[in-house]
Structure formats: structure tokens, C-alpha cells
Amino acid sequence: MLKLSPPFTAEKMRALKVGDEVLITGTLFTGRDAVHKHLHEGGKLPPQVNLQNGMLYHCGPVVIKDDQGRWKCVAAGPTTSIREEPYQWQVIRDYNLRGVIGKGGMGDKTLAACKEHGCVYLHAIGGAAQVLAERIKRVCGVYMMEEFGAPEAIWEFEVEDFPAVVTIDSHGNSLHKDVFAASQAELAKHL
Amino acid sequence: MNMLQDSLLELIRRTSVEIPEDVHRAILNSLEQEKKGSIAASAMQIIDQNIALAKNKSQPICQDTGSVIFYVECPPGYDQIVFEETARKAVKTATKKGFLRQNSVDSITGKNDGTNLGPGAPALHFHQHRSAEVGVKLILKGGGCENVGAQYSLPNEKLAAGRDLEGCRKVILDAVLQAQGKGCGPGILGVCVGGDRATGYEASKQQFLRKIDDNNPNPELDRLEKDIVATANKLGIGPMGFGGKTTLLGAKICVLNRVPASYFVSVSYMCWAYRRQGVSLEADGKISQWLY
Structure with missing residues (x-):
């Protein structure tokens, strides 16, 4: 297990390779379908959302207000990342993203952007909403809630030891491509 | 609140936070199969911890609480309209309590009114049978x-x-x-x-x-x-x-x-987060038995 904490620099990301298990500490911003479409169409982010050299988490959490009116995250696993494939490379380029966290992997455009800009794709465990919610120590804010609704809004989370696996590194390697090719070849033997 | 609504709320809660036993056994078996120290094994360990944590905290196993799909078996003459109205109220309450995510979106406007109610949400399937029993099964299927x-x-x-x-x-x-x-x-x-x-x-x-x-x-x-x-x-x-x-x-x-x-x-x-439960109901709507 490797620990990843701020500042998230390109150098730190370049040191990671496919298959590394990491524990992330620091700030994560969530962003999924609506946010990516918004950015792709030239939309702006609220000033509080600082993605520069940051980590973007593909996640639509369950967040409720407690008795004192404070946000409480009750479930926060990753959502499927491939839907952001048409847009992700641009967001990596425009904001110098250092990490994209999600599940299921991404395609060639994201792979190329990770290589060019020093970013990695980090695979969190899909469905593990409770284990991952426990690592969220604080909900720091929520943005664009009105426009997008709770699952699609941008949530700012402070996380500690958030577990993920590097499945696309910044050297052009993708575990997803490797597993697909190997499983396709294996399947051919059984048909 | 009436008895049927309480029962349906409990059915939704338990479906969202607890994996059925048969599925849990299959997951534990899979954890044993994976090579120790592999990332597959550590994924299965996190999954196993997640199952325990969700149950203990009574919080959703997965944040995508999915499409809410009811399967109802009932005798002839059972009031399906009342059942549907009650199910909708239970879904709305379960959402407020955080057992379900605000998960239902208008497909054209993109608006999410936070209730989980709308055209096709929740989905209900009724089937008549000769027995006097009412059985309700629920699947929460993530996107x-x-x-x-x-x-x-x-x-x-x-x-x-x-x-x-x-x-x-x-x-x-x-x-x-x-x-x-x-x-x-x-x-x-x-x-x-x-x-x-x-x-x-x-x-x-x-x-x-x-x-x-x-x-x-x-x-x-x-x-x-x-x-x-x-x-x-x-x-x-x-x-x-x-x-x-x-x-x-x-x-x-x-x-x-x-x-x-x-x-x-x-x-x-x-997905592995296979959320499926069911209940038999008494005439007043009280749960008489869990089906899985």
C-alpha cells in the first residue's frame, strides 16, 4: 500500500504504475455525467471548486442532513467511469488533474491524457459505498446542487486513507486493456 | 403510517443495507478462491467489510440504490391501487431516511425532485395467484x-x-x-x-x-x-x-x-451488491416471514 497525499504532483503520479494499491489522503471533488457535459460545453465551475492539480472522483453519493443541519455522507462508492470517456481528456488537460477516481476503467483518450499530463486513473471498489464513506472525514461543501441534483452535484470531500488501485498509469499502461485482451484470447479457446 | 407502509419501508431498508445469505455465501467463497495478496483478493476483502459495515450501520451497501422494482403476488380481489399508493409513500420515506439515494431523474429536463417517484419509478409488477397470501419481493438494481x-x-x-x-x-x-x-x-x-x-x-x-x-x-x-x-x-x-x-x-x-x-x-x-429481499404479509399488512 502506497500513501498518496497533497501536494499531488506530476512527479508523484509518474512514480505510480499499474497494479499499485494506494491510500489517498486529501481533498476530492466529485464530478460525474452532468459536470463533465457542463465542462465540455464550455461551462464554468464555481470559484470554490479548485480542480488544479487535484483529484476528481466519479461518484454520486448519498448525503443527508443530520439534526444540526450538517451534511453527512452515508454512502459514497464510485460510479462507472467510461461514460466520461468523451470528456475526461479535456478536463485532465484544462485543470492539470492528477488523479481520476472511478470504476470500470477508461479508454484510449484518457490513457493518452494521463500520459501527456502526468495523471493516473485510480480504480476504487465499485459498490463498496460504506467502506469508502467511512474514509470521508468531512463533507466540506456542495456546489451546483440546484442545477444538477444531489447525485450529480459537485461534493467536496476530505478523505483519509481512501483505498484505490492504479489501473491506468501515466506511462501508457492500462490494466483494463490487458485484462480485456487476455480474456478475449482465453474465451476463444472455449468456443 | 399504516402497517403495510411500515412493512414496505422495512423491506426497502433491509434490501438496501443487507445482502441475502445465499449471495453472501457465494461472495465468501469467491474471497477464498482469489490468490492471497492479489488485488482481486483485496477487492473481495473490501467487499466483505462493506457488507458487514452496511448491515451494522443500517446504511446502503451501494450508493446507487438503483431502480426500485417490486414483484407482488396476490389473491384475486387484492387492492393493487392501494398497494401502489402505499409503496410510493414508502419509497419517498425511505429516500428521506437515506436508505435510497435521490435516484430518479426526469429524462428530458434532467430534474431530480428528490422523491424517487415519477413515471416508471418505482416499477411494480403484479401477479395473481390462487393462494390467500400476499408476497412482495423487491430488487434494487444499480445503473x-x-x-x-x-x-x-x-x-x-x-x-x-x-x-x-x-x-x-x-x-x-x-x-x-x-x-x-x-x-x-x-x-x-x-x-x-x-x-x-x-x-x-x-x-x-x-x-x-x-x-x-x-x-x-x-x-x-x-x-x-x-x-x-x-x-x-x-x-x-x-x-x-x-x-x-x-x-x-x-x-x-x-x-x-x-x-x-x-x-x-x-x-x-x-453486480455483487445483489440487493434482493422479499416478505410474506398478513392480511393487515404486517410482515409474517422474510423470504430470503
């Missing part, structure tokens, strides 16, 4: 696994799949290959051979009402189910697509008649 479902029209030239069980086998295994880890594997397949585009998918989803360790009463389908699981688990896709030994935990296959011109194979994929 990640729903997105990797696939429907094939046979013959399929690209896959060299003809209109026979061998052809069905080819397309079902293709669905597993294409899904990789995107449906949150290790997964469970529900398959329907035949029917039309709507009834085929519908019947494929109803396969998720079966227990993971049951046997298909049709020996040919039973063989195919076991073969699909064994073959899929040789592909090395593994938990989350990380590579590993368990790609599928189960496969359940049913058949419907078809018209001569059509031959559909509809494949639904269920």
Missing part, C-alpha cells in the same frame, strides 16, 4: 450493472452464433467478455432465451428472484447455467475486472416462446 446488460438477435454472424443453445452460449459469454469489470463483478447473470425485446429483458431480470445456489428444473438449461459460470471463471476477468478467478457468481437462464422470425437472447447483469 452500472444495468448498463452492461445486452440483447442479442440470433443468428449473430460476427459471433458465429446460430439459433440453438450453442449459439446462446456464445452470445452469453460475449456479454460477460464485453462487461469486463464495468458491472461491478463478480456478477450474476439473468438470461432469457426467446420472448420479444420487452418480455425477454423482463424475464431475464426476474431470474434474479431465484437463489444463487438453486438448480434449474430444466436439465439442459441447468447444464448451460453451470457451464457459463465455469467458463466465465476461466477468463481471468476477476473481481472489478482486476484479473482473478471469480468473474461470475452465478447464471440463471429461462425460456419464453418466440415468434418464428425472432430469436432474442436477453442478458441482464447483476
Whole structure:
């Protein structure tokens, strides 16, 4: 297990390779379908959302207000990342993203952007909403809630030891491509 | 609050926070299969911890609490309108309490009113039977696994799949290959051979009402189910697509008649976070028995 904490620099990301298990500490911003479409169409982010050299988490959490009116995250696993494939490379380029966290992997455009800009794709465990919610120590804010609704809004989370696996590194390697090719070849033997 | 509404709220809560026993056994078995120290094994460990944590905290196993699908078996004369109204109230309350995410979006405007109610949400299927009992089963099916479902029209030239069980086998295994880890594997397949585009998918989803360790009463389908699981688990896709030994935990296959011109194979994929529960209800709506 490797620990990843701020500042998230390109150098730190370049040191990671496919298959590394990491524990992330620091700030994560969530962003999924609506946010990516918004950015792709030239939309702006609220000033509080600082993605520069940051980590973007593909996640639509369950967040409720407690008795004192404070946000409480009750479930926060990753959502499927491939839907952001048409847009992700641009967001990596425009904001110098250092990490994209999600599940299921991404395609060639994201792979190329990770290589060019020093970013990695980090695979969190899909469905593990409770284990991952426990690592969220604080909900720091929520943005664009009105426009997008709770699952699609941008949530700012402070996380500690958030577990993920590097499945696309910044050297052009993708575990997803490797597993697909190997499983396709294996399947051919059984048909 | 009336008794039926309380019972349905409890059914939703328990479905969202607890994995059924048969599924949990299959997951523990998969954890044992994976090589110690591999990322597949650590994924399965996190999954196992997550199952315990969700139950203890009474919070959703997965944040995508999915499509809410009720299957109701009831005697003739049972008031389905009252049931539907009560189910809608229970869904709204469960959402407020955080057992369900605000998960229902207007497909045109993109608005999410936070209630989980709207056209098609929740989905209800009623079936009359001769018994006086009322049984309610519930499936919460997340979007990640729903997105990797696939429907094939046979013959399929690209896959060299003809209109026979061998052809069905080819397309079902293709669905597993294409899904990789995107449906949150290790997964469970529900398959329907035949029917039309709507009834085929519908019947494929109803396969998720079966227990993971049951046997298909049709020996040919039973063989195919076991073969699909064994073959899929040789592909090395593994938990989350990380590579590993368990790609599928189960496969359940049913058949419907078809018209001569059509031959559909509809494949639904269920993630490891297989949320399915059911209750028998007494006449006043009180839960008399849990079904899984």
C-alpha cells in the first residue's frame, strides 16, 4: 500500500504504475455525467471548486442532513467511469488533474491524457459505498446542487486513507486493456 | 403510517443495507478462491467489510440504490391501487431516511425532485395467484450493472452464433467478455432465451428472484447455467475486472416462446451488491416471514 497525499504532483503520479494499491489522503471533488457535459460545453465551475492539480472522483453519493443541519455522507462508492470517456481528456488537460477516481476503467483518450499530463486513473471498489464513506472525514461543501441534483452535484470531500488501485498509469499502461485482451484470447479457446 | 407502509419501508431498508445469505455465501467463497495478496483478493476483502459495515450501520451497501422494482403476488380481489399508493409513500420515506439515494431523474429536463417517484419509478409488477397470501419481493438494481446488460438477435454472424443453445452460449459469454469489470463483478447473470425485446429483458431480470445456489428444473438449461459460470471463471476477468478467478457468481437462464422470425437472447447483469429481499404479509399488512 502506497500513501498518496497533497501536494499531488506530476512527479508523484509518474512514480505510480499499474497494479499499485494506494491510500489517498486529501481533498476530492466529485464530478460525474452532468459536470463533465457542463465542462465540455464550455461551462464554468464555481470559484470554490479548485480542480488544479487535484483529484476528481466519479461518484454520486448519498448525503443527508443530520439534526444540526450538517451534511453527512452515508454512502459514497464510485460510479462507472467510461461514460466520461468523451470528456475526461479535456478536463485532465484544462485543470492539470492528477488523479481520476472511478470504476470500470477508461479508454484510449484518457490513457493518452494521463500520459501527456502526468495523471493516473485510480480504480476504487465499485459498490463498496460504506467502506469508502467511512474514509470521508468531512463533507466540506456542495456546489451546483440546484442545477444538477444531489447525485450529480459537485461534493467536496476530505478523505483519509481512501483505498484505490492504479489501473491506468501515466506511462501508457492500462490494466483494463490487458485484462480485456487476455480474456478475449482465453474465451476463444472455449468456443 | 399504516402497517403495510411500515412493512414496505422495512423491506426497502433491509434490501438496501443487507445482502441475502445465499449471495453472501457465494461472495465468501469467491474471497477464498482469489490468490492471497492479489488485488482481486483485496477487492473481495473490501467487499466483505462493506457488507458487514452496511448491515451494522443500517446504511446502503451501494450508493446507487438503483431502480426500485417490486414483484407482488396476490389473491384475486387484492387492492393493487392501494398497494401502489402505499409503496410510493414508502419509497419517498425511505429516500428521506437515506436508505435510497435521490435516484430518479426526469429524462428530458434532467430534474431530480428528490422523491424517487415519477413515471416508471418505482416499477411494480403484479401477479395473481390462487393462494390467500400476499408476497412482495423487491430488487434494487444499480445503473452500472444495468448498463452492461445486452440483447442479442440470433443468428449473430460476427459471433458465429446460430439459433440453438450453442449459439446462446456464445452470445452469453460475449456479454460477460464485453462487461469486463464495468458491472461491478463478480456478477450474476439473468438470461432469457426467446420472448420479444420487452418480455425477454423482463424475464431475464426476474431470474434474479431465484437463489444463487438453486438448480434449474430444466436439465439442459441447468447444464448451460453451470457451464457459463465455469467458463466465465476461466477468463481471468476477476473481481472489478482486476484479473482473478471469480468473474461470475452465478447464471440463471429461462425460456419464453418466440415468434418464428425472432430469436432474442436477453442478458441482464447483476453486480455483487445483489440487493434482493422479499416478505410474506398478513392480511393487515404486517410482515409474517422474510423470504430470503
